[in-house]
Amino acid sequence: MVNLEVSYCGLILKNPILVASGGITATLDHLKRAQENGAGAVVMKSYFEEKKYREDPTPSFKILRRKAGRLKADTLYSYEQASSFDKYSYAEEIKKAKENLSIPIIASIDCFNYEESIEVANLFYEAGADALVVKGCPHGELAMSGKSYEAVMLELLKGMKEKIKIPIIVKLLPQLSNPLKTSIKLERGGADGLVLFNRFSGLDVDVDSESPILHKGYAGHGGLWSIYYSLRWISEVYPKAKLSLCGSGGVFSGKDIVKYLLSGACCVAICTSIILNGYEVIEKMKKELENWMIDKGYNSINEFIGKAAEKIKGIDEIKRGREVVANIDQDLCTSCGKCMRSCFHQAIKKANTYYVDREKCVGCGLCEQVCPSSAIKMKKI
Numbered sequence: 001m002v003n004l005e006v007s008y009c010g011l012i013l014k015n016p017i018l019v020a021s022g023g024i025t026a027t028l029d030h031l032k033r034a035q036e037n038g039a040g041a042v043v044m045k046s047y048f049e050e051k052k053y054r055e056d057p058t059p060s061f062k063i064l065r066r067k068a069g070r071l072k073a074d075t076l077y078s079y080e081q082a083s084s085f086d087k088y089s090y091a092e093e094i095k096k097a098k099e100n101l102s103i104p105i106i107a108s109i110d111c112f113n114y115e116e117s118i119e120v121a122n123l124f125y126e127a128g129a130d131a132l133v134v135k136g137c138p139h140g141e142l143a144m145s146g147k148s149y150e151a152v153m154l155e156l157l158k159g160m161k162e163k164i165k166i167p168i169i170v171k172l173l174p175q176l177s178n179p180l181k182t183s184i185k186l187e188r189g190g191a192d193g194l195v196l197f198n199r200f201s202g203l204d205v206d207v208d209s210e211s212p213i214l215h216k217g218y219a220g221h222g223g224l225w226s227i228y229y230s231l232r233w234i235s236e237v238y239p240k241a242k243l244s245l246c247g248s249g250g251v252f253s254g255k256d257i258v259k260y261l262l263s264g265a266c267c268v269a270i271c272t273s274i275i276l277n278g279y280e281v282i283e284k285m286k287k288e289l290e291n292w293m294i295d296k297g298y299n300s301i302n303e304f305i306g307k308a309a310e311k312i313k314g315i316d317e318i319k320r321g322r323e324v325v326a327n328i329d330q331d332l333c334t335s336c337g338k339c340m341r342s343c344f345h346q347a348i349k350k351a352n353t354y355y356v357d358r359e360k361c362v363g364c365g366l367c368e369q370v371c372p373s374s375a376i377k378m379k380k381i
Helices: 028-036 087-100 114-127 149-161 179-188 224-237 254-263 272-277 281-296 338-342 366-370
Strands: 006-008 011-013 017-019 041-043 061-068 071-078 105-111 131-136 168-172 193-196 200-202 219-222 244-248 267-270 324-328 348-350 354-356 376-380
Touching (some): 071 272, 087 114, 193 224, 267 272, 272 281, 338 366
Parallel strands (some): 017 267, 193 244
Antiparallel strands (some): 324 376
């Protein structure tokens, strides 16, 4: 039996799956469902000072589906607001959760005003929260103060650290110019951990009405596609910072969890996959993670955290030069012509059959990827 236990900011989690802040963690009943289905920890739906941001418009969700040839992309477009609780009700919900659950309970704050944020953080600490996630609200007074995002978060960390004795975790915005530099500054400023990243904000437009969809405003969006940006920055931060890292975005399987762990995260936060598939996906992901570890011969997660990050090459280290060339298996080729249309090097030609001009082929591999019948393979020169 493999050991899935991990440490995140000093909190011992029985497995690396956190249920992320959202409607799926809005109340004690939601938190219970997360624990019953195997979550390692839960992050409560974020508290927000401004009352008008505590109620969701309806409908709140739309699944955006796009298709272009063989390419398909699904996006969960969401207009979820903050927790419906005021700060005192939120604190009471923390107390109830601590009485009823055995997994770590992490509170979450969207910081609007400095004094209020410090007061609320202390209130949630005293209520028994095991840790606190801090986010910078893009609409708040702090964001509008003229200070940089880093300066605002460092100021909040300093104020919270004076009173709060539980881990403080910063959930980074994805729209940072250099997440690595920001992460290092936040570590020096006292952050115990990071979540990379908060969801992206986006826009979709209905071309018939010529208006934004849903409520005619920007909305969060996430899906399978969002894993790659987070993996890239976790792998950069991991070797250079000592604080705990949590990956967030695009986790839909146990192997997605593995990718985050190999890149340097010690846990993952999942939301969209639960919204679309139910809390039951947690156990499915755990089983997939266990099976991968068994196949690889790992007994614990700490044995492979960051292993892929250590193998990433710098831009000057990448080997350049042509080493492979495309080869078409005539028995598998259906003569669809997609390879020739996609080859901007004009290396694929047609006589009686499609063939490769080896002098023009640069070995880019695109034709292999677009071939619907797997007739093309890259071969060593």
